[in-house]
Amino acid sequence: MPVKQNLKEHFEDGRLDLSMLALTEVPVKDIAAIPKATSLDLSNNRLTSIGKNFPLSLTHLVHLDLARNQLVELPENIGLLVNLKHLDLYSNQLTSLPLSFGNLKTLRWLDLKQNPLMPKLAQIAGPCLDSTQCASAAKNVVELLLMMNKQVEVEKQRRQEQRQKQLEENERKAQELKKKEQQSQKKKNKKGKKNVNGSTKLLDSLGNGDVDSGSSENLIEGKGFESGDELQCNNFDPDSDGFHHNEPLLSSSSSSTTFSNLKTSLKQNKSRKVIHFFSILVKVVIVSVMIVTLGLFILNLLNEDYYNAVRKQLIRGKNQISGYLPKPVVFKFNRMYVTSRKLFWKTANHVGKMSINLIESAQEWYLWISTEETVQAYYEQIKSGWLVLWIRISEIYRTFLGQAAH
Known part of the structure; x- marks a missing residue:
């Protein structure tokens, strides 16, 4: 309102007439101060929006005339006007209506002529050339938006349930992975304890010079020595105090050094096996990726529809497998896949x-x-x-x- 006016001067018999006042915004607070005004005429002004506070403060309105303004949208909470029966939106710039419009179940008259509405909405609203057509427009538009609102709520609920299931599934997988890691760690600890106990007994026997046949068998089988290490023993005389051999088996002075060398040899051999296994695994993965990529390239040349279908299935399978793998492994695999794919193309x-x-x-x-x-x-x-x-x-x-x- 360019000049502040006393709105009570425009109020008469429950009707507040604020038309043709060149308003650019709605004086919501001043209108709310007149609770007996159940009919509001804001036609022939310069309004582009009525504001979010309008429905909150004026829920008592029964008749609302917004014709011949420049409205480009209605507030999302327009559905709070639950008592509204007559709504005139003639000659504005509206293209759509908010979903909450479906809550205006008491609406009996609606005019949406001369608005650049979406084709579907314009078809439902109709021309509104008489009271019967305007009443039909109100009924049809409210029913349409109510149905759309319900569909949106159902879809939101479905997505929320799906998101919740996904979170539960991820939590379950994380717990399973943590449990597997704990079990693996327990097995490693048990194995380490066995090795330590065996090594302690071996050192004790070597330090005391009491190496019996069972200890020698353990050494030969690889529990104390590598399978390639030689344990030379020519003869054993039961009447004598020990072994007869070409050279001393192990003296008390060299037992600690020998055991340390054997332990180092075991670690090196294990490291070589692990490196060899991972090198073979990387080669297999690279060759597999190249073969699959070549097959997809040929399939793309022969039939693009089949190529798109197969590509979608492969991506879906990759995503499912990625969910069971640790994130560092998935990151390295994706990086290698992208590099191989770029190189191939x-x-x-x-x-x-x-x-x-x-x-x-x-x-x-x-x-x-x-x-x-x-x-x-x-x-x-x-x-x-x-x-x-x-x-x-x-x-x-x-x-x-x-x-x-x-």
């Missing part, structure tokens, strides 16, 4: 361009050979020469066969 593009260039060159050469008169003349001469040479060779061969027969 880059190579494929180069090969394709080279093939196209070769084919074009071959076509140009063939066209030149087939159209150049000089080349054609040489070709005919060479052809005639080869024909004459073939005839001469055939005659010589027949003469040779005739002489051999005589």
Whole structure:
């Protein structure tokens, strides 16, 4: 309102007429101060929006005229006007209505003419040329938006349940993974304790010089030595105090050093096996990725629809598998996959361009050979020469066969 006015001067018999006052915003607080005003006329002003506070403060309105303004949208909470029966939105700039419009179950009259509405909404609203058509517009529009609102709520509920299930599934997987890691750690601890106990007994026996047949068997089987280590023992005399051998088995002074060397050898051998296993695994993964990528490239050339379907299935399977793997492993795998894919497509593009260039060159050469008169003349001469040479060779061969027969 360009000049502040006393709104009570515009109030009469429950109707507040604020039309043609060049309003650019609705004086909601001043209107709410007149609770007996159940009919509000804001037509022929310059309103582009009625504000979010309008429905909150004026829920008692029964008749609302917003015709011939510049409204581009209605507030999302317009559905709070639960007592509204008559709504005139003629000649504005509305393209759609908020979903809460479906809550205006008491609406009996609606005019949406001269608005750039979406085709579906304009078809439902109709022309509103008389009271019957305006009443039908109110009923149909409210029912449409109420149905759409229910569908949106159902979809929100479905997504929320799906999100909750996903969170529960992720939590369950995390617990299972943590449980597996704990079990694996327990097994490693038990195995470490067994190795420590065996090593302590071995050192005690070596330090005391009491190496019996059971200890020697453990050493040979790999519990104290590597399978490739040699334990030389020529004879054992039960009447004597120990072993008879070419060289001393282990003296008390060298037992600690020998055991340390054996332990180091065990660790190195285990490290070599782990590195070898991972190198083979990486090679298998790279070759598999290249084969799958080549197959997809060929399938894309033959049938693009099948290629898209197979690609979607592979992506879905990859995502499912990624959920069971640790994040560092998934990150490295994705990085290797992207690198391999870029390298393959880059190579494929180069090969394709080279093939196209070769084919074009071959076509140009063939066209030149087939159209150049000089080349054609040489070709005919060479052809005639080869024909004459073939005839001469055939005659010589027949003469040779005739002489051999005589």
